[in-house]
Amino acid sequence: MKIHLDLDSFFISAERIKNPKLRDIPAAVGGRGDPFIFDKKGQKKVEIEQKNEGAFVPNIFYNSNTTFKNYFVEGKKIRGIIITASYEARKYGIKTGMSIKEALNIYPKLIVVPPNHLYYHSLSHELKNFLEKKIPLVEQFSIDEFFGDLSGYIEEKDIEIFLKSLQKEIKEKFELPISIGAAKSKWIAKLATSFAKPNGIKIVKDVENFIRDIPIEEFPGIGKGFAKRLNRLKIFNLGDIKNAKSLFYSWKTPGITLYKRVLGIDNEPILTSHPRKSIGISRTIDPLKNREEIKRRVIIMSRFLAYSIEKLNLFPSYYYFSIKYDFKEKSKSHKRVLKPFNEKLLKDIMIDLFQKSDIYPYSNIIRLSMSCSKFYDKKIFDILSYKEDIKQHNLSIQNMKIRNRYGTDILKWGIEMI
Template identity: 50%
Template sequence: MIIHLDLDAFFASCERLIDPSLRGRPIAVGGRGDPFIFDRKGRKNIDITLENGGAFVPTLFYDAQSSFQEYFIEGEKIRGIVITSSYEARSCGIKTGMTIREALALCPDLVVRPPNHLFYHDRSHALKTWLGTHIPVLEQYSIDEFFGDLGGWIDDDEVPTFIDRLRRRIASEFGLPVSIGAAPSKWIAKLATSAAKPDGCRVLFKEDVDPFVDPLPIDAFPGIGRGFSRRLKAYRIETLGELKAAKHLLYRWKKPGQQLYHRVNGDDGEPVLAGHDRRSIGISRTIDPLFDRDEVRRRLIILCRHLAQLVARIDARPRTIFLGIKYQFGQKSRRSVTDPFIFSELSLRRRILSLFKRLDTYPGLAIVRLGIGCSGFETVPTTRGSLFDCEADLKEQRLWKQSAKMRRKYGIDIIRNAVEML
């Protein structure tokens, strides 16, 4: 059997560990488009971390020790959105993605806290380490979700007792409520967890899968996004049972459709993946609409500094550099280039700014999101590149590595580029 663990309202539960007086009260953790990273003055950085893996796991965090006023109020505006909320808040209609202003109007007693991502990562990493001693094959799917394979470890008829005991121990040792689902396949186990929430367990044996899955609406299945949902409903497919009966249609949609069909059918055979290597590192930020291209370039230089520090943290040697731009009316420009080179902050910056010059295809539109990343990590230092520039590139790399050591010790903002403060 495969199990799926999902920490209930994880960020909100962590806030209650910090402040027990929040227990039983409607609370929300809010976020906003990083009001600190592009600041010309104060240093508010705490750290970066790469301890946790999986989807939707950011790596760069800023000071959470701000008051509501400092973090969410800008002039006369309340900025930010709800990124998670307690079940007490959800019963009042609070939803993820709702603006903080809307949430407070809906629930005046709502307690809203700035995110404390480093603490959330610390608790997630501690739990992952603990789970690794109790589950033979463990995969971290996101900061608050894990898959585990119990095959050959726990007999199927013992799974209900095992996962209930696991749930109780996590609550006792970490103070975190968790829901656990179990099923013969990975994605059906995740679906079972949804039925177990909050703070419960649900086991689906082989004979239970079809009666449980078939009546559910297609939107309940993990991995069916809005695009797939619209396509399926255009064919009058509303339930997962109807989807399973439309194998011929899903197979016409090639690999994504075939993969979805087998996941819903529970015969995908996808394994729990333990300890897979990090394939890429990236950082992106949503910003207020910005027309000034000089300011955009300044912000890209700042993102390069932070991305370079992440690369230094894992001693990576990327070959591929990526840049993505989103404009105010939804237009997007994306491009990656693969070019073996001697990595440093300066070499990354040159490539990103060169990409931006070619990629900014709508110069008359405001930019609302910037994202950069790197991948294609080599296992040994590159010996390729320009022979004429090699010595200069190596000198830049030595300087960057020394700067990275200083930043790791004293904070990523201890050494900044002059252009960042202009």
């Protein structure tokens, strides 16, 4: 059997380890448009990490180590959103993504603490190391989710006993509550975990009966838009999908993959490592119109992304940039470049892509995103600029070594401090 492990309210559970006063009360971890990496005075708390890997594991972390007032209060306004709410808080209707101001209006006694991502990252890494000693195959899916394969290791009749023991040991060793789902398919195991929460175990042996009455939008990978599309085709529950095989197969690979996952016949393996397909950084910011300040922030984000790419020794060929405006409109652009990677190259490309993407130059921007993909062998290059490209690449490598030793902010572009 395959299993899916999901830490319950991970961030707030982690904070409760440091501060037991947060236990058994409505509490939450909040976040905001990253007031740190754009600070002109310098910010040494941000770190780049590659210890954890997975489809949704970020690689840029920081510890806030500050107070609610210093982090969330700006003038007379309370900024930020709820990242993770305790189950005690959820009973009052407090949810992830809700503004902190709205959450406090619902429950004024709610305790909201600033995030400490390096700390969460470290706990996640320790848990992964522990799981790898207990389970033959472990896949990290996100910072708080893992898959495991018990096939040929634990007999099916002993699965429940093993999982209860594992859950208890994690609680005792890490002080973290965790929910576990089990099934022959990894995606049914993940679905089962949602029925095990909080701090429970759900084992699925009869997939057809299990999925029969579950709304389709609860399945991993089926978003609201696709769910509406299926609803128009009279498919409302996961159980309805079995008799729609021809429809899903007509959608080729995506449809066939989803059909098999829902029915638990996908037979997808546990991946102990993920070939990296892309790497990026995104930041939500308070509404901002000043384009010169936005360019400064694009350069800062480029510096952090370049550092990540250099540490991983990657050579991207595609570069992407996207903008989200305060009226919810989005714009994006991309570019293909075959040159040895360096920080200046990335900075120049992202500034160019930002200018091309900015189709509403007089509107407020609330989110900036950049990424790189389609990595290639570093032997591929543009012969006309090769000499200068290699010079810049070697300079970037030296910069990376300095930042490894003294911190990501030790070297900056001059415009960052203006």
